Amino acid sequence: MRKILSRTRRAVDDYHMIAEGDKIAVGVSGGKDSLTLLCALAELRRFYPNKFDILALSIDMGFDGTDFSKVQELCEKIGVEYIIEKTDIAEVVFDIRKESNPCSLCAKMRRGGVNDLAVKNGCNKVALGHHNEDVLETFFLSLFYEGRLGCFSPVTYLSRKDIHVIRPLIYVAEGDIKGYANRAELPVVYNPCPMDGKSKRQDMKEFINSGQKNDKFFKKKILNAIQTGLPAWQKLNN
């Protein structure tokens, strides 16, 4: 956890993600990334100079067999309040709308659900579990499939809801998350989504891995290009 925590702290500092008195909703899908984010922020909360509080939120998509009870137990252990909202997003996307491209509608509804639930519970920020490889994959997806330079931002202000979305794991490597999730025996929730893993993102992952194999600084250089080239990624002075 020490490495994850120090990288999380560096990202939080570089982009002023956490201010005194913040109440941060951590979006917990039940996957390894968001569970790691939850544990990292619970730990950071103990010593970060700006005092803040966290709340864990899960949007239950309504797939049969989803069980968040072990996440509930983890939250009790680390002293974090936990709210699960049951939805019928899976039914809307797959049965009612019969979407040919279900991921984009699903993600939109899920994001809306997390943000609304955060506001309803008095949070001024939402934290998401995007890690370093998510950043690089998203950057290349924009480049190769949309022909533009872009990526989600470390911090995004949503004016309609008056909340900030923060991504504290942007410097954390997926491999470190996997290692931590295994060692800490995080209660990863089985994802029954039929689309899970079937995406262009997988192709980008393979492309990045082959770049990294040829040049051990590949990922570092791309992140540097993002931070110097995309305005929203410019580090703020501390």
Ligand SMILES: Nc1ncnc2c1ncn2[C@@H]1O[C@H](COP(=O)(O)OP(=O)(O)OP(=O)(O)O)[C@@H](O)[C@H]1O
């Ligand atoms: N059902 C959900 N409820 C609450 N938050 C969610 C949910 N699904 C996703 N999120 C949040 O959005 C982030 C990005 O979603 P995405 O589906 O890309 O997750 P991921 O990369 O598979 O991460 P994870 O391993 O945490 O599932 C997650 O890390 C999490 O913080």
